[in-house]
Amino acid sequence: MSARADSVRRYFFAVTAQQYSRALTWTLIAPLLVLLLAAFVWPIVKFLSLSVLDPSPTLAHFAEIFDRTFYWTILLRTFRTGLIVTVMALLLGYPVAYLMANVRGLWAAAIAAIVILPLWISILVRTFVWFIFLGRTGLINKAAMGLGIVDQPMRLINTEVAVWLAMTQILLPVMILPIYASLRAIPPELGKAAEGLGASKAGVFRHVILPLSLPGVAAGAVLVFIMSLGFFITPMLIGGPRSMMIATLITEQATKFLDWPEAAALSTILMVITLAIVIVFNRALRLDRVMGSGA
Amino acid sequence: MNAISTDMVATGAPVAIRGLEKRYGAVVAVHQVDLEVKAGEFVALLGPSGSGKTTILMTIAGFETPTAGSIGIGGRDVTVLPPNRRNIGMVFQRYALFPHMTVAENIGFPLRMRKIGGAEARTRVEAALAMVRLEGYGDRRTSQLSGGQQQRVALARALVYNPPLLLMDEPLGALDKNLREEMQLEIKRLQQRVGATVVYVTHDQSEALTMADRIAVMDGGRIQQYGPPREIYDSPSNAFVAGFIGETNFIDGHVAGGAKPVFAVDGSEQKVALEASGAPREGPSRLAIRPELIRLGDPAGSELSGTVEEMIYGGGTVACHVRVGNGAVVMARVPAADAIGVRLGDRAGLVWQADRAKVFPR
Known part of the structure; x- marks a missing residue:
């Protein structure tokens, strides 16, 4: 559990690493670097370049995207879904992270297990679980019909709400772990000091714990938001064609319509917007560190 | 400065601890302790680690609930009162400054919790900064200060609302020797000026001998001897005190x-x-x-x-x-x-x- 929390923390919060010599450093990272260049960077550049180079230098593929409102609807839906999933994961995840950081012994282990175990289960499985709940003959429909609330099964699956629920559940650990890490990093005497200086329990949370956990909240929010933009399996299976998101659209362009340049143009747009968000967030976080929240 | 300094004077509150006992499961951390601290007195709880001195301080502060016995501050029984309603000032070993607030925001925190704001809060924060000789440092980040300065901020934060009782948990433990000796005198000087009662936990005997009006020497969860430094040093009442002091x-x-x-x-x-x-x-x-x-x-x-x-x-x-x-x-x-x-x-x-x-x- 802590391995993942640690790597997340190390990614977002500066941790001074042990110093190795330059030669050793390069030797150690060379194999991965070669693999990344050959199997990741090169294909991506090659693929994305299709959007402006196929068949000859052109902006036609981008122009086509700007012309089709259908694409814009999907792009908008993707970002709306990302935003809603992020907010939901934050609202549900923060209390869990707080609990995890503040209980000890068996309870802490139990909560950690509940948070971490789903990460070991395939996303496909976690997605299909929602059919058991939301399907035509799923638990909720059966219960609602059994209780006489409805007499026809409701359409719960293949809705955007179902996509939000499933994605929130799947991404929840990604929100919880960075928040947990930042809560654990708060020295316990700060809470005591605040209380000793006259703050109520609620005051301690509002004025000390919450502001100091914001870096974790930001890290979790960025991770969940960006991961949700690229979600493919869950929106495709649970959302169906009517709640299509951009990853599904790109796949369809490439595999169904064999329009690789168009898929590349869509990918470029998704990547540019994602990068922009990351940069803006990083900038905001750094500013925050310099000026302090001072709330 | 003069007008402000008179403003900072508070009256110390007496502390009365009777029959205090604290058990953690089978472990007895504090064993039937009685301790009277007079108003405005500076009392040091001195002992090796595990002697129960910090437990007593935390019970006075309200972070620990006694298994038995009672705590009185200023004639009021506070045994079951939460820490934020005991009106105490508290200074910790690791300063416990809020890293997301400036120096002035840190010092103003207890005022904010008491709904004191605006011009009065600013005046009081300024006065507290002056008191610890950190005028002009209000807008700094706490991480920009040295250890000694951080501890002075912690002190100013604990004194800004004139608490009748100031609790200090090894406040100089993290400082080097020279700075520690300087701060000992400064804390003593401040305490005499503001008139607050002080209960001060330390394992450093020279600190206790220098600063305290009375020292309670602790070992094994019991007070071994309670008296003025001279009496503790010259007439130790048992072998532990004789061996521990000097x-x-x-x-x-x-x-x-x-x-x-x-x-x-x-x-x-x-x-x-x-x-x-x-x-x-x-x-x-x-x-x-x-x-x-x-x-x-x-x-x-x-x-x-x-x-x-x-x-x-x-x-x-x-x-x-x-x-x-x-x-x-x-x-x-x-x-x-x-x-x-x-x-x-x-x-x-x-x-x-x-x-x-x-x-x-x-």
């Missing part, structure tokens, strides 16, 4: 001889006359004598003598280690002039005033 030689032996009691050193033929009034009952005992109370004398004319084993030069004084009998080595700290001519392997007599030696049952 340097002390312990010599094992037996008390004998009724009206004219003598102390027979174990493993030796030597006997030392004892003060008749202060002598304990006969039997196995332990004699305690401070190194600086011993003079070197003529081995033939002294009751106690031995072989000089080691001489450690210390500037104005020399520490002479003298082996008496087969077990005990007694250290005498004598003026350097008295040690001229003394050589390793010489016989030396050890002389002290009978009433300065303490004898405790063993």
Whole structure:
């Protein structure tokens, strides 16, 4: 559990690493670097370049995207879904992270297990679980019909709400772990000091714990938001064609319509917007560190 | 400055601890402790780690609930009151400054919690900054300050709302020696100026001796002795206090001889006359004598003598280690002039005033 929390923390919060010599450093990272260049960077550049180079230098593929409102609807839906999933994961995840950081012994282990175990289960499985709940003959429909609330099964699956629920559940650990890490990093005497200086329990949370956990909240929010933009399996299976998101659209362009340049143009747009968000967030976080929240 | 300084004066509150007991499962951290602190008094809780001193402080603060007994602050029973309603000032070892707030925001925090805002809060924060000699540091980040400055901010934050009681948990533990001594005097000066009652936890005896009006020496969850520094140092009430405060030689032996009691050193033929009034009952005992109370004398004319084993030069004084009998080595700290001519392997007599030696049952 802590391995993942640690790597997340190390990614977002500066941790001074042990110093190795330059030669050793390069030797150690060379194999991965070669693999990344050959199997990741090169294909991506090659693929994305299709959007402006196929068949000859052109902006036609981008122009086509700007012309089709259908694409814009999907792009908008993707970002709306990302935003809603992020907010939901934050609202549900923060209390869990707080609990995890503040209980000890068996309870802490139990909560950690509940948070971490789903990460070991395939996303496909976690997605299909929602059919058991939301399907035509799923638990909720059966219960609602059994209780006489409805007499026809409701359409719960293949809705955007179902996509939000499933994605929130799947991404929840990604929100919880960075928040947990930042809560654990708060020295316990700060809470005591605040209380000793006259703050109520609620005051301690509002004025000390919450502001100091914001870096974790930001890290979790960025991770969940960006991961949700690229979600493919869950929106495709649970959302169906009517709640299509951009990853599904790109796949369809490439595999169904064999329009690789168009898929590349869509990918470029998704990547540019994602990068922009990351940069803006990083900038905001750094500013925050310099000026302090001072709330 | 003058107008402000009078404003900062608060009246200290007396603290009354009665029958305090704190158990963690089977472990007894504090054992039936009674402690009275007068209004405006500076009391140090001094003891080794695990002696229960911090537990007592945390119970006064309200972070720990006593298993039995009661805590009174300013005549009010606060035993079950939460910390934020006890109106105490608190300073921690690691300062516990809020890293997301500026210096001024840190100091203003207790005022904000008391709904004091605007011009009054600003004036008070300024006054508190001036009090700890950090004028103009209000807008700094706490991470930009040195350890000593951070501790002064913590002090200002604890004093800004004139708490009648200030609790300090090893506040100078993280500072280096010079800074620590400087801060000891500064804290003492501030305390006298604001008039607050202080309960101060430390394991550093010189800190307690320097600062406190009274010291409660703790060990094993009990108060071993409670009194002014001089009394603690000169008349320790048991062997633990004698050994814990200052340097002390312990010599094992037996008390004998009724009206004219003598102390027979174990493993030796030597006997030392004892003060008749202060002598304990006969039997196995332990004699305690401070190194600086011993003079070197003529081995033939002294009751106690031995072989000089080691001489450690210390500037104005020399520490002479003298082996008496087969077990005990007694250290005498004598003026350097008295040690001229003394050589390793010489016989030396050890002389002290009978009433300065303490004898405790063993």
